[in-house]
Amino acid sequence: MKTDAARKPILDIRDITTSYHIRRSGAQKATTLVAVEDVTLSIKPGETVGLVGESGCGKSTLGRTIIRLLEPSAGMVSFAGQDITHFNHQEMRPLRQEMQIVFQDPYASLNPRFRVRQILYEPFRIHGISKAVASQKIPELLSLVQLPPDSLRRFPHEFSGGQRQRIAIARALALEPSFLVLDEPVSALDVSIQAQILNLLEDLQTELGLAYLFIAHDLSVVGQVSDRVAVMYLGRIVEEGPRDAVFNSPQHPYTIALLSAIPDISAAQGQQTRERIILTGDLPNPLDPPSGCRFRTRCWRGDQLCVDQEPPLAPVSDSLVACHYPGPEDSGARS
Amino acid sequence: MTSAAQFSERRKIWRRIVRNPLHLFTLSMVALLVLTAVFADLLAPYGATEVVAYPFELPTGQFWLGTDSIGRDIFSRLIHGSRVSLYVGFASTAIAVVFGVPMGVVSGYFGKLTDTLMMRTTDGLLAFPPIILAMAMVAVLGTNLRNTIIAIGVVQIPRFARLVRGMALSLKESEFITAGRALGASHVYLMQRSLLPNLTSIILVQFTLTFATAVLTEAALSFLGLGAQPPAPSWGSMLLVGKTLVSTNPYLALGAGSAIFITVLVFTLLGDTLTDLLNPYRTDR
């Protein structure tokens, strides 16, 4: 039901490229950092798409481009059938009720000068919803994210990280959006709290029929919640497909490496214990990405073709994979 | 966590005050000065311009600091003078805030061309020594108390704008501002409701420091004959007269000088006290 193929996507992005202009001290001209390049993705109502990748690969940038906190330099973003690629601040305002975001850092995303009551009142106030309606909804929101009613009087700094993240989630849900970007909503939290928040998010999804873009740098978390998974490397999507396809028969060497780092999944799924692949080297400098395949500097399958040509994202079994030599590790391995 | 919630912010601040003698001293002095200014008419034994005795009387039980060159009670005039000083200090700082803060917020928030224009303009205005610019303005507008207030206030506008702009610039990148944008807040809303509340404490601290400077500048301008005009009881003008009377009655100069010194000192200390008290992240043991 969740993956009903006939349903129209609520979010559709095509060949999105997003860049930052950075002025390095001393330099005369600004340099351009391409943080997201040629990304295509769609999300259906009620669906959760997981987005994984190392720190700095462009996940947050993509998330922010999707809800148009950033403007893409190329490509198209459409939301609920409407092309919003170049909507300005003003044009976006009504749409903000439908799409919300929960930020990565629960310590920075709440105004330190506001009490929780004011923080939760903001969405209503901004969209001109009467105080009467708001004051009826705010306690409901609070119980939805399982915070005690007396939280309203307190300031953000009086809460723990997990509690703050709940406040942020409550704020994001206030206007009853149909799509939510969750930017690493649990990575700043303890494992025990992580589970609570993940359960909460799943309950909310069944209750409210939300679509999620769930960002994480940790595949195991994504595996728990996603219907589909997209793996990102240095600004590009390298593999995308149904969760089970990506987890059970990963095709891209990078996905394979990421999965091999989670021992409990391979063990639990009764597969042969895979050799743990440790990626050597760091993420290349995004200001100066490698030619051809971006992963080639750390890939054990690569050859001259990978240096010369960028592999396109193409169907391989159930997934889309951007690799010249796709395949599971045992079959695809070369020297 | 729960105990932190029990203590309201106000009680926390109160505890900090009571525990620190310097804070206690500063705040009582400020209160004393403000009360003196407000109730000057009740506190002063004589009127500000009332001739009560022969000129040049030395201190007596009746005239605590003696009388000035036209026979007015020096002590009474000093008390009335607090009203002039604090009034000018407050009014001119208010001008600086009312214009400087919005300029700074807009400049920092929008950045780009708005910011560049603003910053180059303030560069230019800050190149004038403050008192010279104030003198020039008073000279052109005419010497009276209202123009003194305007001149002192205008001179401080770029300083406020600079400070606020710097803070706004770093704050606007905060995620809670982005969160506001994600909620669909307008630019005005973000500047007014999201940025500004986070600037109140530095604005307040700067207010007290500017206040001190304004009191100082008013006294200087009056001393130069460009501020409050006689017979208004300005400490600066009293200092001017007192300087010429040093050999007959040094208490006029000493009294006016000390009044200026103490007021400036107290409001400068108030800046430190507020910085300490308003820090929301400070945790007390």
Next chain:
Amino acid sequence: MTRYVARRLLHGILVMWIVSTAVFVIFRLVPGDPAAMTLGFDASPEDYEALREELGLNDPIHVQYLRWMGNLARGDFGKSITHGYAEVSSLVFPALGRTLELAALSILLAVIVAVPLGMISAIREGTWVDHIARVFTTLGFSMPTYVMGIGLLILLAEVFPLLPPGGYVPFGEDPVKHLSQLIMPVLTIASVTAARLTRFMRAGMLEVLSADYVRTARAKGLTERRVNYWHAFRNAAIPLVTEVGVNFGLLVGGMVVIEQIFIWPGLGWLMIQSILTRAFDVVQIAVLVSAATFVIVNLLVDLTYSWLDPRIARS
């Protein structure tokens, strides 16, 4: 480095342009035009019209502005109507010279006091020397210069009549008298400035000393405290150059009151006299020159600083 110098120069010119424009705006656009200000309220309409024509006030405002900027660019500061058509520059620059003399001597004295005092205060942090130094700096910080000046005047000219109560005689005429007239104003300004510089020096030294202390303590165990005083001195002294420069620039304008107290015919004194005699053609140039001095001093300071610490030019 050359690029840095060029950039700073360009910035200085830009600031000067804004400064000149601001002066133009203040003196032209505010109520009561320069002609009325010069003549006062009781002038006859004919005189007023004649003066307006003479000052070019009947021209459109942009023509006036271009003429103003053009004259400044050529270094032509005009003639003062109120001063019998004397060249304004012949009034302003000698006054500036006398102000610079006062400012330079005061800064020099302040540095001579502040550098060792700040160093000792930092090295002997927490001892009685430090405490005395800090009381001195705190008082100096909130003591208005003119209150200090009048205090000195009462003390040294009235109570103990050791020094003349002000006035000015050129050095060439009577060197001894000239110097004795300098003492009080210089002492006044120097002591207030020294308070600022001492505080600055102390903080700069302490920053390095405490960092050094931690590092050495980690490396050698807590027994030995070997501190590189020379290194600490350099660290504090280089930024002090900036601080000195900023103070010097401010002094040039800020000494108005001191010059008035001690009847020292510097730039500030000239300004007051000109305001009182409605010589606005002199006032506007005096304002401009005091700002220009500040800009030039700052420029020199920045260049010196970047020469002492080349990292700054690169960042």
